[in-house]
Amino acid sequence: MSEILTKSRARNIFYGGSLFFIVVFIAMTFHSHRYVVNVSTAGMPLSPEVVLGKHVWERHSCINCHTLHGEGAYFAPELGNVMTRWGVQDDPQSAFETLDGWMAAQPSGIEGRRQMPFFEITPEEMRGLAEFLRWADQTDTQGWPPTDAG
């Protein structure tokens, strides 16, 4: 091995091969970008309400307790399919009301139970958050999660 694989050959393989894989990766992500926009998330428009909801989601850092499409912290339930779990995915008004009711009841204060904080969220923002979660729910995630439990 030492005669065939010299140090300079190893170096060239490293730099050349890496460049090759970077190019392939960029090409694939370029295609994926278009696929996301045109196919997997196209079932519902990316409305100003959804965008507002995403900002609300980010401002309160929901991701550091919950998961969304399985990514995030593992301290609180999955929310990528929460609207399906609540049975309100196809009903924006019920989605808003259910979410608003849930958020208003936090924190539960129950001893020995994980506590969700109370968040100051205006009705408009709450509607956006509900729309954002409905938007996430309609994304084609290749059949994940396996059960409605998330």
Next chain:
Amino acid sequence: MKYQSQKVAYAYFMVAMGLFGIQVLGGLLAGWVYVWPNTLSELLPFNIIRMIHTNALIVWLLLGFFGAAYFLVPEESEREIWSVKLAYLQLIILVVGTLGAVGSYLMGIHGGREFLEQPLWVKFGILVAAVIFLINISMTVLAGRKTAITGVLLTGLWLLSLLWIFAFINPDNLSLDKMYWWFVVHLWVEGTWELVMAAILAFLMLKLTGVDREVVEKWLYVIVATALFSGILGTGHHFYWIGLPGYWQWTGSIFSAFEVVPFFAMMSFAFIMVWKGRRNHPNKAALLWALGSATVAFFGAGVWGFLHTFHGVNFYTHGTQITAAHGHLAFYGAYVAMNLAIITYAMPLLRGRAPYNQVLNMVSFWLMTGGMAFMTFVLTFAGTIQTHMQRIVGDYYMDVQDQLALFYMMRLGAGVCVVLGALLFIYSQVVVRREVIAPNTMPKAEGEAA
């Protein structure tokens, strides 16, 4: 210490160790909240605790990498650092940014992308610091001797800084947001950071074992080649369920399965170099950390990653405690332990106390490694039960979590062990001034004429 400017590394390592302490204490508090969930729930909610735990980790690892670079580049390049002033300026920017970030988190001001929660001005600060660093190190390397170690190290550091750009790109479309987010997160820890890790490991092997540079550097190229060949397309294993095309399932499964190879190679490399090496270096603790890092990285990143990387498995385990188990042991083995290895090697030289065998430091290795291993085992068991109950039976999340209480208690115990180890490590580096056990007198290695 051969070059005066290497002293810069001392400041970086001290700040890194301070943040390391904050990181493990944050982790301990988070583990505590899993067992007693009402603790501080209104004053300091779990999401803020976790943010501090993860952010402190990332920043201190980066500070360790920067310190490592400032320590080893002068020796490799046979030059003083291009600008010592810039190196300290870079550290000041990073410290101000870190304090600013922690302060804003405590006041509830933060972003909402996991690990990238830093306020925008802190993100810019990091970018400026990275640019200063790259200029400084590149100028040093360009002026001096060019080695494979500095070449790979610089490639890794340049690429990881370049990828930081994606921290600023946050599309409104959630699936796109997630895809570009992984450009930072995955391509850091399963790509560019591996280059940095391998370069530091190669440097340590060179110094600790005395094996010929040609042999070490050829291994280095092979290791980093396997890392990037598997890791770049291996990004696909994060693209299974976030709204991306189905072809990522096969691409991700196949390539990420090979991500175990560079870690196996690093472990083999470390042990073979030690067997082959003629040098009996007095800094046994540095050798322990280097070998330990390569071994635990193989299990944490390699084996535990492989465990749930195939899409057929990941469909059920995605986002469970299995992921948490893997994340903890992988970060500890690959990056925490490698940073502690270079700190352990460098500190006696930086403080002018070599030869130095560091018995307390070695005790801290076993405390931390034992604690992390136990933590990984109990989280893996918890994750297995969670996967079955939640993903196959379909029980609700909180009902399942109630069944995992025993594992979370054991995880807290393991966490206490890790924190004790970490504090002992910091104490052994910062406070202890004499040998606990008298060292043998050994011939000094190249670059240790201090």
